[in-house]
Amino acid sequence: MPNPGMRRLLPYALTALIVILAAARLLWIDREPICKCGHIKLWHGQTMSAENSQHIADWYTPSHLIHGLLFYAALWLVARRLSFGWRLAIATLVESLWEIVENSDAIIERYRAVTISLDYYGDSVLNSVSDILAMILGFALASRLPVWASIILALGFEILTTWLIRDGLALNVLMLIWPLQAVRDWQAAL
Template structure:
């Protein structure tokens, strides 16, 4: 078996992509070690969970928080573009995956689960299934790749539409989620609870 030729861009890209895949597999393994359930306790998998505050939220392939993860990808592409401009796009994707996987692991730790339950309207949140968490990471990667190829104006417009639509529909979105996690406001919590 021959070594990787550092001058061969295709081989370097393959190494970066293998590292990207490995980080997602590592996410699933660590979540399993953390005691997270593989799929919803209901015993089946849905393509989309339409009830934002129900027991199936954060348990299936996608839910109303999926747009937030796509926006993560947009933001992480911007970060990678600033920090790794001269590196292959797969290097930027790896950076984005490391950040997203780190967040997914932290989000499913008792400290953040308890914080969500105390400071937000997510009283019934007990963490993600492994499937949902890995899909959140994959949706982030899709958002990253979209931002890489799409015009900046289109990416920004889609992020704004996602934020307005989910804010209107479920009274939550990435902006409100971060706000309520970092600096909870009773007025926002009351507004979210009145849905």
């Protein structure tokens, strides 16, 4: 049986393995490793661009940080007896599965059909891994911040992205599940 120190590291090793396996799966389903443009940017701020969701961070990165805040809250409610490390591994698995599903042909076509993302052809693997890491950052922040600060952070990011790019986590989910033409028209007017 492994020593206690090794047991404490196990969920973190599993978390890293989940991220690696998600990247491998995305490569397996022919997602581009990096932007087809051939270079890597730390930040790409143009949403109506073929380079959106292709670099390390973009205007959708805050929504993944919010995922981390929300996953921390949900897992605190339903699995608070699990250690932080095991809850992080679960959250990373959920986020990684979402990145794989989000980059499936069916979801990509859904985004293209019901949102203003007509030039969206999926995330690069670099962007997907960065999104998973943003979720991990949000999860870690939620573990350290008071609840009120996590709420303000989530609302602040939603308000900021809604104001600047007319999109965010809530609008993204709405338009994926129940697209509204009025929202699509409002988003396209930017």
